[in-house]
Amino acid sequence: LTYSRIEGDGREEMLKIRQKIDQMLAKAGLGFKTPADTIGERWDSATWLNERGIQDLHWLKQAAWAAAYNPAPFDAGLVTEARTRLEQVKQGLRSRPEPTS
Numbered sequence: 001l002t003y004s005r006i007e008g009d010g011r012e013e014m015l016k017i018r019q020k021i022d023q024m025l026a027k028a029g030l031g032f033k034t035p036a037d038t039i040g041e042r043w044d045s046a047t048w049l050n051e052r053g054i055q056d057l058h059w060l061k062q063a064a065w066a067a068a069y070n071p072a073p074f075d076a077g078l079v080t081e082a083r084t085r086l087e088q089v090k091q092g093l094r095s096r097p098e099p100t101s
Helices: 009-029 039-045 049-070 076-094
Strands: none
Touching: 009 039, 009 049, 009 076, 039 049, 049 076
C-alpha cells in the first residue's frame, strides 16, 4: 500500500528490481508469488542457481528488505549495484539447464 511505504531516494526503484526478480524466478519455474510468500521463503528456494547467483540473490534480498522496511536512510547508490546483480542473476537463469521430465 502506498501509504505504508517508507519514502526516500532509491527505495521505489529497489522494489521494482525485486518485482523483476520475482517475475524472472517465476518464469524459471519457481512459480508465481502469492500474497503470503515472504521474500526469504520465495527466493531461498531458488537453490538451483549457481553459487554466484545465490550470493547475488541473497544480497538483493537484503537490499530489498532495507528498501521496504528499514526506516534508516536508504543508500540510493545500492540501486546501481542492484541493477548489476540483477543482470548477473538473469545471466545465471539463461545458462540454467532445462529441467528434464
